[in-house]
Amino acid sequence: MIALQILPASEKTIKRASQIVRAGGVIAYPTDTSYGLGCDPFNGQAVGRVTRIKGARTKPMPILGNSIASLSRVCNFSERALRLSKVFWPGPLTMVLPAKPIVSESFLSESGVGVRIPDNPVALEIITFSGGLLTGTSANLTGGRSPRTAEEAAAQVGEAVDMLVDGGKTKYESDSTVLDFVEPAMRMIRLGPISLREIELALTQTRFP
DSSP states (O other): OOSSSSOOOOOOHHHHHHHHHTOOOOEEOSSSSSSEOOOTTTTTHHHHHHHHHSSSOOSSSOOEEEEHHHTTTTTTOHHHHHHHHHHHSSSEEEEEEBOOOTOGGGEEEETTEEEESSSSHHHHHHHHHTSEEEEESSOTTTTTTOOSHHHHHHHHHHGGGGGEEEEEESOOSSOOOOEEOSSSSEEEEEEEEOOOOHHHHHHHHHHOO
């Protein structure tokens, strides 16, 4: 498949991509771990379209934000989660945190929603111009490989999106580490660039002023 619009990342492209998101469209865009499918997480029709693009998706979608304040609109941060955010965000750590009532079922894992701040300037600008929050599911068909380049994203979802922003190759070769904080005991769902040992050290050594 060939994308309708594959445009190199620029100020003009970023603003146009965010306009598409705000108008209810769907874009493919670079993050630090993979290319993602982005839409307004509060627009049910757009979220449904992302689900149809992915195909037969059963896993909940994560939400990416540009700040703790933005992500606090959709989840509640515990002290431990705030500690990890100070160490690893922006970066490849997704935390599943208790969701607020505003969050739709498409994003929920039991009572939690996966959130993170990506370490990619293009992604952060698009998220900022889009209102501070953006869906962050990878731009691949269900069962397909997470795309690390615009070309890989185009090969899987190109014809189905309104714009594909080319930000070059992703910083990491694997998807983000995922931690579940909804239950009292922290649980690792997926091992990624950040190891469990690094997380344990951060929780032990990080102190608030």
